[in-house]
Amino acid sequence: MRSSLRTSSAFVVLLTNLVGSVQSSLTTFGTQGVNLLRLPKSPSGGDVRLEVAAAAAPTFPQYNFTQPLDHFVDTGFTFNQRFWVSNRHYKPGGPVVVLDGGETDGEDRLPFLDTGIVDILTSATNGLGVILEHRYYGKSVPVENFTTDSLRCASALLFVFVNHALADSANFMANVKFEGISEDLTAPGTPWIYYGGSYAGARSAHMKVLYPELVFGAIASSGVTFATLKDWQYFDIIRQFAPSDCIQQIEDTIQTVDKYLTASNSTRDTIKSAFGMKNLTNDHDFASLLSSPLGNWQNNNWDPAVGSTGFANFCSALGSPSNNTQVKLSKDVTVSSAVLNYAAYMNRCFGTFDASSYQVYDLSQTWRLWDFQVCTQWGFFSTAPPDPKQPRIVSKLLTLDYATLLCKFAYPPGEHFTVPALPNITAVNSLGGLNIAGDRLAIIDGQGA
Ligand SMILES: *[C@@H]1O[C@H](CO)[C@@H](O)[C@H](O)[C@H]1NC(C)=O
Ligand SMILES: *[C@@H]1O[C@H](CO)[C@@H](O)[C@H](O)[C@H]1NC(C)=O
Ligand SMILES: *[C@@H]1O[C@H](CO)[C@@H](O)[C@H](O)[C@H]1NC(C)=O
Ligand SMILES: *[C@@H]1O[C@H](CO)[C@@H](O)[C@H](O)[C@H]1NC(C)=O
Numbered sequence: 001m002r003s004s005l006r007t008s009s010a011f012v013v014l015l016t017n018l019v020g021s022v023q024s025s026l027t028t029f030g031t032q033g034v035n036l037l038r039l040p041k042s043p044s045g046g047d048v049r050l051e052v053a054a055a056a057a058p059t060f061p062q063y064n065f066t067q068p069l070d071h072f073v074d075t076g077f078t079f080n081q082r083f084w085v086s087n088r089h090y091k092p093g094g095p096v097v098v099l100d101g102g103e104t105d106g107e108d109r110l111p112f113l114d115t116g117i118v119d120i121l122t123s124a125t126n127g128l129g130v131i132l133e134h135r136y137y138g139k140s141v142p143v144e145n146f147t148t149d150s151l152r153c154a155s156a157l158l159f160v161f162v163n164h165a166l167a168d169s170a171n172f173m174a175n176v177k178f179e180g181i182s183e184d185l186t187a188p189g190t191p192w193i194y195y196g197g198s199y200a201g202a203r204s205a206h207m208k209v210l211y212p213e214l215v216f217g218a219i220a221s222s223g224v225t226f227a228t229l230k231d232w233q234y235f236d237i238i239r240q241f242a243p244s245d246c247i248q249q250i251e252d253t254i255q256t257v258d259k260y261l262t263a264s265n266s267t268r269d270t271i272k273s274a275f276g277m278k279n280l281t282n283d284h285d286f287a288s289l290l291s292s293p294l295g296n297w298q299n300n301n302w303d304p305a306v307g308s309t310g311f312a313n314f315c316s317a318l319g320s321p322s323n324n325t326q327v328k329l330s331k332d333v334t335v336s337s338a339v340l341n342y343a344a345y346m347n348r349c350f351g352t353f354d355a356s357s358y359q360v361y362d363l364s365q366t367w368r369l370w371d372f373q374v375c376t377q378w379g380f381f382s383t384a385p386p387d388p389k390q391p392r393i394v395s396k397l398l399t400l401d402y403a404t405l406l407c408k409f410a411y412p413p414g415e416h417f418t419v420p421a422l423p424n425i426t427a428v429n430s431l432g433g434l435n436i437a438g439d440r441l442a443i444i445d446g447q448g449a
């Protein structure tokens with residue numbers, strides 16, 4: 001299912017670095033993922049075209065809409081939710097097409113208003129185009145820091161279906177006034193088409209199910225309406241569809257690494273040293289780092305102007321299985337050219353690694369936002385396959401226990417809110433999961449390759 005997240009590059013990607021983009025969205029690489037997210041962007045080895053593409057979009061006027069922090073209890077607190085409007089195709093009588101910004105800064109979505117789906121749909125319908133930023137992301141931030149307590153209105157209330165972020169959209173649709181437009185375009189008087197991709201795709205479907213009176217039609221593009229704890233298929237799709245030579249090299253490396261990591265302390269130290277990570281004390285962290293280049297796969301795109309070459313570069317660094325060189329690293333450790341090449345690739349990126357604290361709460365720590373949603377409600381932890389016989393391209397050390405350590409480290413219990421031991425995925429799935437349906441709800445998905 002997660003393969004579909006890469007349907008459009010702008011739904012992914014915020015951070016690129018030498019090892020590849022570690023998606024802020026939907027890929028949860030465990031605790032090391034947080035450190036990867038903090039790495040500076042590297043213009044030399046990384047792939048910067050995606051950012052360039054976003055920066056080149058023309059500007060659209062930006063507005064605020066006042067939202068209550070809590071839709072269900074009157075706390076007196078409000079915040080400004082940002083939105084952008086394109087009226088270039090609008091004619092009275094046309095619908096409003098709103099794109100849900102999802103788990104990122106709304107500015108990243110502006111290309112959709114200019115040349116993407118919102119422009120296409122509004123052009124076809126004389127519609128008004130809107131990008132609506134999601135609470136807590138970008139500048140629609142209602143709090144002073146990102147502690148566990150401050151984040152508690154970011155996700156669903158754990159025991160009810162309706163959540164604040166969906167209620168924001170409903171409130172917006174029912175009450176917004178657009179500058180320079182005299183007609184009342186609020187829902188349901190005017191038809192609203194709700195669009196989103198990936199997490200926001202799930203939100204589109206959820207909006208149609210929860211607010212059928214307000215949402216005339218909804219399009220869920222690669223919507224992740226089915227929440228799951230272990231999302232081992234995330235990597236498995238890559239294994240199935242990436243070039244087979246490359247996958248053979250990765251499988252060879254991972255098998256070798258797993259074997260030596262667990263054989264003895266000395267083989268473990270030898271193999272970690274080969275990757276330049278002897279000082280990374282936790283073997284799970286090491287295993288997790290090895291999976292990080294795989295995150296590049298979801299940045300592949302049919303449009304070279306916005307696609308990434310990261311995965312192809314990684315594969316070409318791995319060489320070919322036809323090279324049957326074997327190198328003895330120590331008396332007990334012999335590795336293939338695949339392992340040497342993988343190690344060289346990782347060595348370029350990491351010497352040693354500062355696995356420092358997760359408990360930094362200021363507003364620059366935006367990695368805390370989506371991960372909070374993951375830890376409370378969505379899951380999608382990228383793990384190894386549960387079946388040991390299943391071929392795999394990531395270490396068997398990538399277990400659910402390891403992946404969820406992030407939740408414990410990053411979100412210690414607050415005074416008002418405690419993150420559960422495992423996310424409660426029941427609420428999301430009770431809205432329909434894989435069988436979600438609604439009138440005029442379009443579910444659009446792609447094939448993995
Ligand atoms: C929107 O709200 C922010 C504060 O959240 C403020 O800094 C900004 O000036 C406001 N913009 C407009 C156009 O009112
Ligand atoms: C976070 O912000 C709240 C106020 O919104 C404040 O009471 C709390 O002390 C802050 N916590 C940290 C760790 O900065
Ligand atoms: C999970 O959420 C569902 C639906 O919101 C709720 O009924 C259930 O009690 C929750 N489970 C736990 C363990 O909190
Ligand atoms: C092997 O390494 C572990 C953890 O690093 C350590 O606790 C243990 O004492 C070591 N065993 C030997 C025989 O050195």
Ligand SMILES: *[C@@H]1O[C@H](CO)[C@@H](O)[C@H](O)[C@H]1NC(C)=O
Pocket residue numbers: 279351352
């Ligand atoms: C690894 O750690 C050892 C001591 O713990 C230190 O002497 C050494 O410089 C470290 N290596 C690197 C590459 O940082």
Ligand SMILES: *[C@@H]1O[C@H](CO)[C@@H](O)[C@H](O)[C@H]1NC(C)=O
Pocket residue numbers: 319323324325337338340341
């Ligand atoms: C085979 O792999 C080794 C180790 O990576 C490398 O040094 C050598 O150049 C490769 N040989 C060929 C023919 O590519």
